[in-house]
Amino acid sequence: MxxxxxxxxxxxxxxxxxxxxxxxxxxxxxxxxxxxxxxxxxxxxxxxxxxxLLDRTRVKLNLCAFIHITLARHVRESTAPFEEAIRQRPEVMECFVTTGDADFILRVVTQSIESFDRFLEEFLFSIPQISQIKSNIALREVKLDTALPLDQGMAER
Structure with a gap:
């Protein structure tokens, strides 16, 4: 490039x-x-x-949560079904495999705290590979950008 x-x-x-x-x-x-x-x-x-790019609050998706997930086992046989289940859920906007305290971090959007609770109860809590779930609810967005900082990539060349 x-x-x-x-x-x-x-x-x-x-x-x-x-x-x-x-x-x-x-x-x-x-x-x-x-x-x-x-x-x-x-x-x-x-x-x-x-x-x-849509404004999620204008389409009534008012809750944004970050979910830290730890799996019970770290073998392909347990991560693959978990990852596939996550890919199928429209509420999950992003999913990252991470280092640190959690194995995965999800960004989830829903209509309300009630719909978020249903997502947890009916979906996440039913996945057998998960050993621990920790959630953080976003109070407000300070920055949400979609453009990658391409100048930084060019500077390193």
Missing amino acids: DRTDIRILQALQADGRLSNQRLAEVAGISPAACWRRVRALEESGVISGYAA
Whole structure:
């Protein structure tokens, strides 16, 4: 990736609906060259998809929780079914395997504390691989960003 690719990616992260013409202007290249570069970035997996970003509170998903999960055993036979079960739940926005006190950290969004309680009771508490669950409820968002800091990646080259 070169500086032009970085400009294209930064522009698309800021506004994924930019026309190819406008994107080419921002990148300082011709529309045909811009289209080829975007296509190459998509095919290589650098651009993995496009999405509309929603304000979760405006769609009545008012509760955000971070759940720290410790598994009973750390073998593939127990982690694989757990990971698959997590992938199936739409409330789970993110799931990370971590070091430290927890094996996994989930970011979960639900409508309310009652719906969060149902998620815990009906889903998480029924997964046999889990030995411990700790939850933190977010009171407010200070920063929520989706754009990756591409300049940092370029500085290390």
